[in-house]
Amino acid sequence: MTFAATVLTLYPEMFPGPLGVSLAGRARDEGKWSLETVQMRDFAIDKHRTVDDTPAGGGAGMVLRADVLAAAIDYARTAHPDAPVIAMTPRGKPLTQARVRELAAGHGVTILCGRFEGFDERIFAGRQVEEVSIGDIVLSGGEPAALMLLDACIRLLPGVMGAPSSGSEESFENGLLEYPHYTRPQEWEGRAIPEVLRSGDHAKIAAWRKSQSEIDTRLRRPDLWERHEGARVLPASGARREKKD
Numbered sequence: 379m380t381f382a383a384t385v386l387t388l389y390p391e392m393f394p395g396p397l398g399v400s401l402a403g404r405a406r407d408e409g410k411w412s413l414e415t416v417q418m419r420d421f422a423i424d425k426h427r428t429v430d431d432t433p434a435g436g437g438a439g440m441v442l443r444a445d446v447l448a449a450a451i452d453y454a455r456t457a458h459p460d461a462p463v464i465a466m467t468p469r470g471k472p473l474t475q476a477r478v479r480e481l482a483a484g485h486g487v488t489i490l491c492g493r494f495e496g497f498d499e500r501i502f503a504g505r506q507v508e509e510v511s512i513g514d515i516v517l518s519g520g521e522p523a524a525l526m527l528l529d530a531c532i533r534l535l536p537g538v539m540g541a542p543s544s545g546s547e548e549s550f551e552n553g554l555l556e557y558p559h560y561t562r563p564q565e566w567e568g569r570a571i572p573e574v575l576r577s578g579d580h581a582k583i584a585a586w587r588k589s590q591s592e593i594d595t596r597l598r599r600p601d602l603w604e605r606h607e608g609a610r611v612l613p614a615s616g617a618r619r620e621k622k623d
């Protein structure tokens with residue numbers, strides 16, 4: 379099955395961009411995923427091909443019109459009825475590796491890229507659009523966010539990554555950051571690779587990596603650590619289990 383990515387944008391020339399090289403570029407050449415860009419301006423209804431208008435209530439900037447967005451979404455949905463439609467917006471739900479995995483397991487995704495002040499709010503309920511943010515930052519447009527989302531999905535498609543295990547141990551896959559990596563030279567500028575990684579003892583190495591992953595998550599991402607610990611004491615059934623010290 380080919381994962382079909384459709385990107386609704388005012389700047390189709392930004393694609394495939396970085397997705398045209400390396401892992402993603404090769405995978406596209408091999409037919410593992412496809413990309414269609416749709417120029418939103420083609421769905422404008424006036425002779426000037428206007429896609430935006432001034433914000434209701436006043437204020438700076440321009441807002442993407444719901445009627446133009448709806449026509450572009452309807453066009454994409456006709457071709458890919460099973461693909462979820464995702465709008466990139468800082469007001470959306472933060473993107474997670476779990477959501478990326480779900481998307482990568484599906485038929486594809488249709489992505490709406492905002493510009494200016496963003497979208498007319500009515501489009502989200504009017505066309506069942508999921509709002510997704512790539513972090514607590516403000517970009518000038520949704521295109522770099524769409525590239526990030528697609529990159530994260532494409533690397534998980536069957537046959538895209540080399541070893542089948544690569545990916546399963548990575549950051550966020552088990553709710554933790556990954557352990558740190560080292561490679562040759564064994565000593566660099568007076569800094570040595572941790573002894574245990576040179577021991578050849580696979581059990582010890584696995585234990586060290588697990589412990590580093592936990593320490594780094596606790597120190598660098600207390601939010602992830604708290605969620606991880608919470609999930610450990612609260613089994614899926616929702617019944618609270620006694621936490622052992």
Ligand code: SAM
Pocket residue numbers: 465466467468469490491492493494495496497510511512513514515516517518519520521523
């Ligand atoms: N006025 C909007 C706000 O304050 O929430 C910001 C609009 S931003 C300048 C223009 C477009 O960039 C957005 O419509 C969205 O598509 C994209 N964008 C900006 N930051 C983003 C983020 N953190 N995640 C996803 N998309 C983002």
